[in-house]
Amino acid sequence: xxxxxxxxxxxxxxxxxxxxxxxxTLVYGLLRILHVAHAAVFALGAYVTVVVAxxxxxxxxxxxxxxxxxxxxxxxxxxxxxxxxxSYRPDVPMIASVxxxxxxxxxxxxVFGEQGVTFRNNTYGFTTFDVFGVTVNAVQIxxxxxxxxxFLGLHLFTTQTRTGVGWRATVSQPKIAASFGIDSIKVRxxxxxxGSALAAVAGGMVALLNNFVDPVIGYVVSxxxxxxxxxxxxxxxxxxxxxxxxxxxxxxxxxxFIGRWLDRDAIAFLALIALLMIRPQGFVGxxxx
Amino acid sequence: xxxxxxxxxxxxxxxxxLAVSLNMISGFCGQISLGHGAFYGAGxxxxxxxxxxxxxxxxxxxxxIVVGSLLGIVVGFASLRxxxxxxxxxxxxxxxxxxxxxRKQGWLGGEMGISGIPGSGLGADGNMVMILxxxxxxxxxxxxIGRSWMGFAFRAVxxxxxxxxxxGINAAAYKLAAFGIGTALAGLxxxxxxxxxxxxxxxAFDFILSVMLMAMVVIGGIGSTWGVVVxxxxxxLLPEAIRFVNDYRLLVxxxxxxxVIRLAPGGFxxxxxxxxxxxxxx
Amino acid sequence: xTAVLKLEDIAIRFGGVHAVDGVTFSVDSDDFVGLIGPNGxxxxxxxxxxxxxxxxKRGRIVLAGHDVTNDSTASRVRKGLALTHQIVxxxxxxxxxxxxxxxxxxxxxxxxxxxxLHIDRRLESERAAGILAQVGLxxxxxKLAGALPLxxxxxxxxxxxxxxxxxxxxxxxxxAGLNQAEAAKQVETIAALNARGITVVLVEHNxxxxxxxxxxxxxxxxxxxxxxxxxxxxxxxxxxxDAYVGSGTSAHVEN
Numbered sequence: 001x002x003x004x005x006x007x008x009x010x011x012x013x014x015x016x017x018x019x020x021x022x023x024x025t026l027v028y029g030l031l032r033i034l035h036v037a038h039a040a041v042f043a044l045g046a047y048v049t050v051v052v053a054x055x056x057x058x059x060x061x062x063x064x065x066x067x068x069x070x071x072x073x074x075x076x077x078x079x080x081x082x083x084x085x086x087s088y089r090p091d092v093p094m095i096a097s098v099x100x101x102x103x104x105x106x107x108x109x110x111v112f113g114e115q116g117v118t119f120r121n122n123t124y125g126f127t128t129f130d131v132f133g134v135t136v137n138a139v140q141i142x143x144x145x146x147x148x149x150x151f152l153g154l155h156l157f158t159t160q161t162r163t164g165v166g167w168r169a170t171v172s173q174p175k176i177a178a179s180f181g182i183d184s185i186k187v188r189x190x191x192x193x194x195g196s197a198l199a200a201v202a203g204g205m206v207a208l209l210n211n212f213v214d215p216v217i218g219y220v221v222s223x224x225x226x227x228x229x230x231x232x233x234x235x236x237x238x239x240x241x242x243x244x245x246x247x248x249x250x251x252x253x254x255x256x257f258i259g260r261w262l263d264r265d266a267i268a269f270l271a272l273i274a275l276l277m278i279r280p281q282g283f284v285g286x287x288x289x
Numbered sequence: 290x291x292x293x294x295x296x297x298x299x300x301x302x303x304x305x306x307l308a309v310s311l312n313m314i315s316g317f318c319g320q321i322s323l324g325h326g327a328f329y330g331a332g333x334x335x336x337x338x339x340x341x342x343x344x345x346x347x348x349x350x351x352x353x354i355v356v357g358s359l360l361g362i363v364v365g366f367a368s369l370r371x372x373x374x375x376x377x378x379x380x381x382x383x384x385x386x387x388x389x390x391x392r393k394q395g396w397l398g399g400e401m402g403i404s405g406i407p408g409s410g411l412g413a414d415g416n417m418v419m420i421l422x423x424x425x426x427x428x429x430x431x432x433x434i435g436r437s438w439m440g441f442a443f444r445a446v447x448x449x450x451x452x453x454x455x456x457g458i459n460a461a462a463y464k465l466a467a468f469g470i471g472t473a474l475a476g477l478x479x480x481x482x483x484x485x486x487x488x489x490x491x492x493a494f495d496f497i498l499s500v501m502l503m504a505m506v507v508i509g510g511i512g513s514t515w516g517v518v519v520x521x522x523x524x525x526l527l528p529e530a531i532r533f534v535n536d537y538r539l540l541v542x543x544x545x546x547x548x549v550i551r552l553a554p555g556g557f558x559x560x561x562x563x564x565x566x567x568x569x570x571x
Numbered sequence: 572x573t574a575v576l577k578l579e580d581i582a583i584r585f586g587g588v589h590a591v592d593g594v595t596f597s598v599d600s601d602d603f604v605g606l607i608g609p610n611g612x613x614x615x616x617x618x619x620x621x622x623x624x625x626x627x628k629r630g631r632i633v634l635a636g637h638d639v640t641n642d643s644t645a646s647r648v649r650k651g652l653a654l655t656h657q658i659v660x661x662x663x664x665x666x667x668x669x670x671x672x673x674x675x676x677x678x679x680x681x682x683x684x685x686x687x688l689h690i691d692r693r694l695e696s697e698r699a700a701g702i703l704a705q706v707g708l709x710x711x712x713x714k715l716a717g718a719l720p721l722x723x724x725x726x727x728x729x730x731x732x733x734x735x736x737x738x739x740x741x742x743x744x745x746x747a748g749l750n751q752a753e754a755a756k757q758v759e760t761i762a763a764l765n766a767r768g769i770t771v772v773l774v775e776h777n778x779x780x781x782x783x784x785x786x787x788x789x790x791x792x793x794x795x796x797x798x799x800x801x802x803x804x805x806x807x808x809x810x811x812x813d814a815y816v817g818s819g820t821s822a823h824v825e826n
Contacts, residue, residue, distance in 0.1 A: 034374050081551060088554060091321045091373040095503060096550040098323065098377075102500055103543030110537060219496075223385065226378050266389030269382040276371050276379055438679040438686035445662060445673055451624075452660045457648040457677040457735055466683035 004134050006252040012140035012209075014248025015147035018241050019202035021225040021232075022154075023074070023195025029171045029235025030191050032090055033082055036097040038199060039222030040104035041077070045070045045200030046213040047108060047117065054120045059208070066200040074196030075189050101218060109215035116214030119207070126211075139208045146201060151241060154194075167191065171235065227272035247271070295417045299485050301525050302420035303478050306427045308505040308521035309514060310474035313431060315503070316512040317440055318467035319447020320368050324380030325502050327364075327387035328472040330494025332357035332479025334391065337403045337489055346409050350480045357476015358469050360387075365468030369461050384499050388491040402490030409484040420481050427474055431514040434470075443467060444512070497539065504546045574633070575600045575651070575739050575770045581620055581630035582794075590616045591627070592794035598739065603765045604772045605785035605802075609815055613794040614774045615657070618743050622654050623647045635738045649681065653737035655728035657744040657774075663717030667708065670716050670727060671699035674734035699734060706730045706760050722753040729760060739770040746777045758784050782806065790814070 020042050027035040045066040053062030081100060085093040127138035157164035169176070170187040207213045228247055232239030247268060254267050311325045332353035339349040360383075367379050391397050398404075409416055434440045442463050445453040450460035483489055501524070509520030524542070528535035574597040581594045591613045598604055608614050619625045621632060623644035632640045635651040642650070661670050673680070675695040680686045703709055706726045711719065716727060725745060732740050745761065746754040758780050765771045775781045781788070781802075788805040790798035792814040798805040805811055 034378065081547065084551065085554075089373060091377055092550060092554060094374045094377055095321070095323075095507065096547050098500060099504070099543045099546030099550065101543070102497070102539050103547060106537065106539035106543060110540065223378075223381060230375075230378075266386055269385045269389070273367070273379055273382045273386070276375055277367060433690070434687065437688075437690045438676055438692075439683055441669075441673055441676070442680045442683070442686050444665070448662050448664055449660060451644075452656075452662065454623075454644040455648060455654045455656075456674045456680070456731065457645050458673075458680050459643070459645045459682070463683050463686075466687075 003253075007249065008134060008136055008140060010249035010252030011245065012137075012143045012248070013251065014245035015143045016202050016205055017221070017224060017228055017248055018244035019147055019150065019198045019205075020221055021228040021240050021244055022237055023192075023199045024225045025229040025232065025235055025237060025240045026171065026191050026195045028229060030188060031082065031086070034090070034094045034097065034226065035077075035082075036094060036222055036226070037077055037081075037100040037104070038074075038195070038225065039218035040101045041070050041074050041196045042199040042203045042221055043104065043108060043213070043215075043218035044073055045196075045203030046207040046217055047112060047203075048200070049204035049207050050117045050119055050213050051112075054117070057121060059119070059121070059123050063201070063204050066204050067197050070196040070200035070203075071193035074192040074199075078188060078192045101222060105215050105218050108218075112213075112215070114215065116212050116217075118212040122208060122211050137209065139205060143205045143209075146205070150198060150201070151237075154237065163190070223272070224268040227268045227275070230272060230275055290414065292413065295413050297526075297529060299413075299417045299420050301522055302417070302424040303482055303485070304502075304505070304525045305424045305518055305521045306420075306474055306478040306481070307502050308509070308517050309427050309431045310471045310478070311502050312506050312509075312512065312514065312517045313434065313443075313474075314467045314471035316506055316517065317435065317443040317447065318464060319373070319443075320365075320464055320467060321373050321377040321503075322364075322380045322468075322471075323377050323496070323499050323503055324364070324382070324384035324387075325472075325475055326494040326496065326499040327380075327384045328357040328361050328475035329479045329482070329498070330387055330391070330489075330491065331360045332476025333483045333489050333494065334397055334403070334479070335476070336480035336483040337406050340407045340483065341403070344407050346484070349483070350477065353476045353480030353483075354473045355476070357479060358473035361468045361472020361475070362465060364472070365465040368464050368468065381496060381499075384494075384496045388495050391491045398490070400490075402488065402492075404488040406483055406487040406489070408487055411484075416481075416484050420485065423477065423481060428514060428518060430474075435512075435514055439463075439466070447512075500546070501542050504542050504549075508545055508549045573600060573636070574598060575602075575635055576621070576772070577631075577633040578617075578621070579631040579633070581617065581627045581632070583616060583620060583625065583627045589794050591620065594630075594791070594794070594796055596789055596796060596799060598770055598772060600738070600770055601765070601768060602770050602772075603762070603784065603786045604770075605781040605788045606772060606774045606791065607776075607778065607781060607788055608791035608797075612791040612814075614791050615743065616794075617791065618741060618774055621741060622652070648735055648737075649677065651738035653732035653735050653740045655725075655732050655740070655742045655745060657747055659721070659724040659728050661716035661719070661724055661727050661731075663715065665716055666712065667703065667714050667716050667719065667727060668696065668699055668712035671702055671730050671734050672696050674731040675699045675702070677735045699730075702730050702733050705733070705763075707756065721748050722750075722757075725749065725757060726760065729757075729764070733764065733769075737769060739772060740764065742771065742773040742775075744774055744776065746775055746780060754780055 023041070024035055024038045027033060027038065048066040048069050049062040052065040053059045077100065081096055082093050085096060129136050129138065158168040159165065167187050167190055170184055224247065228243045229240055231246070232243030251267055307325065307329060311322060314320050314322050335356035336349040336353040339345065339352045364380060364383055368376050371379060392400050411419060442458050445456065445458055446460045446463045453460055505520045505524050506517055508524070510516030528538050534541050577597040579595050581591055582589060583591045594617060606614055616625065620627045623642060631638060634647060637650045639647050639650060672692060672695045675698045676692070679689045700712060703712060706729050708723060708726050708730060711723060719727065729745070742761065746757055749757060754777060761771060761773070762784050785802060788798065788800065788802050789796060790805055790811050797814060798808050798811045
């Protein structure tokens with residue numbers, strides 16, 4: 001039973017990581033920039049969900065607000081920070097991104113306090129179901145369900161709609177796409193918008209699951225997301241999905257064995273470094289050329 | 290001199306050593322390292338153990354330097370495998386692995402750290418003088434390397450290692466040298482820190498510190514020894530001079546980092562040079 | 572005459588295609604060789620293999636008596652090879668002079684330790700200034716290398732190659748992007764190098780200049796050598812003619 005429990009935790013975390021990391025891999029695939037500040041977008045999503053939920057009394061309102069606001073933030077980051085730095089070596093925008101993450105996390109600490117914020121009325125977070133003897137939290141179910149819906153939706157969007165196909169083309173073959181008249185600037189904004197909105201959903205879910213958001217929430221996921229996108233193959237959405245699930249499960253089960261030597265979060269980093277050394281292109285997805 | 294001033298100068302000295310040594314790796318040689326705290330910490334812990342075990346200052350400093358640079362060379366090998374931004378990510382990982390590992394090890398003090406480390410016997414002002422002397426030596430070394438053929442080769446490797454190869458320069462050897470020297474100095478700073486505080490925890494060597502050090506290098510002007518020295522002094526004094534800044538330290542550092550990269554990627558050193566050129570033409 | 576560069580059965584595959592398929596030739600000291608062939612013949616790939624940027628699947632490369640098949644680029648440069656790239660890559664942030672000084676200082680930079688022990692640049696600076704004058708770049712010493720026009724950048728590449736005291740210089744499309752006058756000047760500079768005893772191997776599409784200056788042409792097609800001899804012999808060879816005409820490029824036959 002315990003192992004199934006761990007599996008449930010692993011899968012739900014995996015889905016959450018996937019929604020969070022997709023934005024990161026999309027930006028890398030498109031611009032070759034490691035958008036470390038994406039973690040700040042995620043954190044913003046979490047905070048907005050809680051704050052608006054407390055203000056309006058409705059968790060759903062919180063989610064909607066987050067999904068609306070974070071894309072604006074994400075697009076602003078592209079316009080103000082990355083666009084002017086595109087001609088520099090890749091580490092320049094990355095360091096700026098790190099700076100932004102540090103700034104935002106501290107801003108959250110100053111505005112919302114060191115202790116973070118909690119839901120006043122966590123309608124979903126405390127609802128549990130008993131499924132074949134395993135206790136499953138409503139939010140965990142919601143995470144998995146939303147992840148499935150979202151990724152299916154993304155798949156359909158990028159294969160059935162004109163904008164979506166154009167987007168996908170631009171990510172994998174920017175020059176060819178441009179010669180087909182696809183507006184690469186619009187695609188970039190779309191990229192950041194969608195990635196950010198997904199991160200917001202992930203953030204809101206985590207907030208519900210833990211019932212609070214604190215200022216360091218961004219850091220914890222930032223490097224995990226980095227590990228995931230490298231593992232999954234930079235720029236590959238499918239790879240990110242698989243890698244996220246793998247990480248979720250490995251963390252769940254891995255803490256049993258490695259817990260003595262390293263804390264849980266360090267596991268992700270260990271995996272990341274090992275990967276970068278062995279196979280910098282990742283394991284699963286194909287790298288976007 | 291008041292105890293506060295002695296303490297402040299000691300911290301400034303240590304930060305100067307850290308920033309200038311990071312500049313050798315990331316500024317001169319272009320290898321972005323966002324995990325400098327790990328080498329600093331490794332040196333500090335090595336010195337702490339040596340002091341507790343033997344009470345010998347020289348041994349402690351040597352252990353600090355050796356351990357710092359050994360870890361540094363291992364990471365240096367990583368720089369041979371991956372390109373700049375992924376190297377940055379790897380170094381972040383090294384930093385987290387270091388603090389994560391240390392926090393779990395009982396013999397390294399775990400979460401509580403190591404306290405009651407025997408002092409150097411020099412007293413607070415003696416320590417300060419030692420620190421400042423080492424800082425001066427580090428600056429001198431950095432200036433020398435910058436002017437030497439080693440610095441020349443570093444710059445080439447940092448800008449374009451494939452082209453450097455066509456000039457017969459073995460990029461791998463130089464990268465390892467940069468890491469080795471830079472991290473040895475970071476380890477030294479760690480040893481000095483241990484004498485200074487006589488109490489260390491993993492928190493003092495975390496990722497945030499590494500970001501602050503990189504901010505000093507970027508703001509001072511990547512590759513410019515004096516620029517980085519000024520930035521290190523300035524950014525250490527800033528939170529002390531302005532209470533507001535102390536509470537919002539990360540906000541300010543993060544913000545400065547973003548602003549400088551965005552508006553003046555060459556840092557203040559480049560700005561200063563530009564101003565100087567404009568003035569000399571006027 | 573001893574061979575200064577020998578290629579023995581060099582081959583490499585990309586995917587299913589043999590980009591280079593068993594190339595063998597040897598270049599003697601003082602040779603002035605043009606490596607030509609239609610687009611996609613494998614010239615650039617071959618050059619990259621000789622330069623050390625690609626590892627061949629089989630074959631040997633011998634440079635001035637040393638087997639350099641498994642050597643890094645930097646190591647090959649120290650054994651007598653110099654290269655210039657098709658897409659010029661000077662150190663843009665350094666001055667023109669410094670670009671050449673660094674090359675001239677190859678003895679100083681042979682190892683980090685040696686480099687750390689030396690700080691004086693006067694000898695190398697003098698030599699560098701002389702070389703810049705030779706390639707016609709006198710007066711540009713203080714300029715930022717990144718600010719030079721293309722023609723001058725290409726000459727800077729040659730200057731850097733000269734500064735490492737090579738036995739053989741490998742030039743990858745040294746005339747690409749140059750107008751007629753600039754190209755002629757560049758060829759003059761290269762020919763002057765050869766006259767002073769440096770072996771030259773160049774890859775070029777500009778057949779006119781190649782025919783005028785090279786004393787020997789090696790023709791590649793589909794990864795194989797299909798012609799090797801004086802320009803006149805090679806260009807009147809019907810096999811060579813077919814290779815070019817087949818790909819849509821017409822060959823000039825000079826009389």
